[in-house]
Amino acid sequence: MKREKRLTKRERKALAPPRPAAAPAHVHHIHCIACGRHLEPEEMQTGEALMLRCQHGSTFPSCSGCRSRSIELLAEHDRTGQAVRTASAWH
Ligand SMILES: [Zn+2]
Ligand SMILES: [Zn+2]
Ligand SMILES: [Zn+2]
Numbered sequence: 001m002k003r004e005k006r007l008t009k010r011e012r013k014a015l016a017p018p019r020p021a022a023a024p025a026h027v028h029h030i031h032c033i034a035c036g037r038h039l040e041p042e043e044m045q046t047g048e049a050l051m052l053r054c055q056h057g058s059t060f061p062s063c064s065g066c067r068s069r070s071i072e073l074l075a076e077h078d079r080t081g082q083a084v085r086t087a088s089a090w091h
Contacts, residue, residue: 029089033073034066036087054078060086 007015030039032049039061043049051059052070055078062070077084 030061031086031089032063032066032070033060033084033086034062034069036089037063038089038091039063054084060084 028041030041030049031037032039033052039049043063044051044061047064049061049063050067052062052067052074053059054074060070060074073084073086076082
C-alpha cells in the first residue's frame with residue numbers, strides 16, 4: 001500500500017517561514033518599573049507617566065500612580081547596588 005509521505009512535526013517546523021521580528025527597533029518600548037504596564041510616550045507629556053532618576057543618574061519610567069512604589073524600588077537599587085527589580089512587562 002502506497003502512503004503519501006507525511007512531514008514530521010520537526011520537518012514542518014523547519015519549513016515554516018521565520019517569524020517576523022517582534023517589534024521594529026525604532027519603536028521605543030517603555031514600561032513602568034513598578035507594575036510593568038506599557039507606557040505611551042504621550043503619557044510622559046500628560047503626566048500620567050514620569051521618569052524617575054536613581055542616584056547614579058539613570059532614568060526609569062513609571063506610572064504616576066506607581067510613583068511611590070517605583071521610588072522604593074530605586075531606593076533599594078541604590079542601597080544594594082543591585083539592578084532595579086522591575087516588574088515584568090505586559091501589554
Ligand atoms: Zn505602574
Ligand atoms: Zn511595551
Ligand atoms: Zn542607579
